Amino acid sequence: MTTAERHEKTGSTTGTGNEPAHWSAEQILEAVSPRRARRLLEATLAEGFRPETDPARGNVTAGEGHMLLMPSTLGDWSGIKVATVSPENPQRGLPRIQATYLLMDTATLSVRALLEGNSLTTLRTPAISAVAVDHLAAPDARTLLVFGTGPQALSHIEAFADVRSFTEVVVCGRTPEKVDAVVEFAQGLGLQARAGDQEDVRGADVVVCATSASEPLFDGSLVRDSACVVAMGSHEPDHRELDSGLMGRAQVVVEDTATALREAGDVVQAVADGALAEDALVPLADVVTGAVAPNTSRPRVFKCVGMSWEDLAVAVGVATGSQDAES
Structure with a gap:
């Protein structure tokens, strides 16, 4: 057309x-x-x-x-x-x-x-996350864990399912009715889905955080070295979804270093804590072009804030x- x-x-x-x-x-x-x-x-x-x-x-x-x-x-x-x-x-x-x-x-x-x-x-936010997941997640990733029950949670499930063949989607949220709605949405895409909790981080291949949280959503030590984590819930320096422990042991990929250091609370606070070095941040463009390879010996974190x-x-x-x- x-x-x-x-x-x-x-x-x-x-x-x-x-x-x-x-x-x-x-x-x-x-x-x-x-x-x-x-x-x-x-x-x-x-x-x-x-x-x-x-x-x-x-x-x-x-x-x-x-x-x-x-x-x-x-x-x-x-x-x-x-x-x-x-x-x-x-x-x-x-x-x-x-x-x-x-x-x-x-x-x-x-x-x-x-x-x-x-x-x-609505289109570009899950799209940039999916670009990152396609380059950073294990090719055989099978379990997707979703924190959040809003529109971005739904759109990220759809976008991620287009780059990996998930056999299970696990949804975490504060309101059971909203969790059930997201589970039903995932099932409507032909995916196996269920409600879960923070402990499901242990078995997740891909984790997406799509919340308005101001404090870490889970214990970052639960994340497997083979996992890919996306945090996209805020563009405010005083809000974070991931703890400094995870940010410190992960390969952290961002849209742009200066933007992340200005707006991404997960990055800003981990740097302030001394867990993450500014020069350790990897621009997504370098991953896409192959200038920097994903480090599969540790978790890969993509923190995005949305750019013009x-x-x-x-x-x-x-x-x-x-x-x-x-x-």
Whole structure:
């Protein structure tokens, strides 16, 4: 299906002349699958883009919350995501986080498309995690342990199941009803799934932490040397999901060293504790290009916070409709 056909099917406004196209969340999720999002991000890194060239995420206080400003440029395309975080919004019946993406051509910086921003986050966050898992997890990984029961827990299960053949998914959460819903979701993907607890860390090949926790979720000494752990729950330096013990004995891979040292609490606090050296952090781009090999003698941890280039890469994939095939 072409981009024009997608717009016609879903009733979007493609725009005429210099009018930008408009993409709703539904249209974005239809245009780019989780597999396509992963391939877009991996290709960007494999082709030589260095995330350290991305501008730092801007954080501006506004009202009861704050605005996040996330600009980036990838060759012929530039863009910026403006996200707002308003903690009291759920009480008003509104989303806590809202976002809009402006996609521009780099040559003229003219706006070519306006995209609903939260859906880009929904796609790119599990996609970058799946890129890491595909390179860091054991090829024969069979057990996936999930901490969290929100939308990102669901999307990470789907994304990870596309890069490894899991025989079991174990779900840990505070609310039994929500845990049961995630288990049912995994089963709907054709996976064996059940509820679990922290002790299941001992047998997990891949662990993903998708929570809002501010303290470590489990004893890091339980993680096997062969395991891969993904922590993606926060981009705040005072929040962490993994303890310093695990961070200190693992090979720690990040999207970008400077960004991790600024925003990733799991990294910031482990460095402050003296458990992790700053120069030990490995950029994901080096793993993707083969410049650094996974160290299979110890756990591999991927800590991500989300970066501007990831939104842009997916937005370009949406707007151009290139490479529709999912094979």
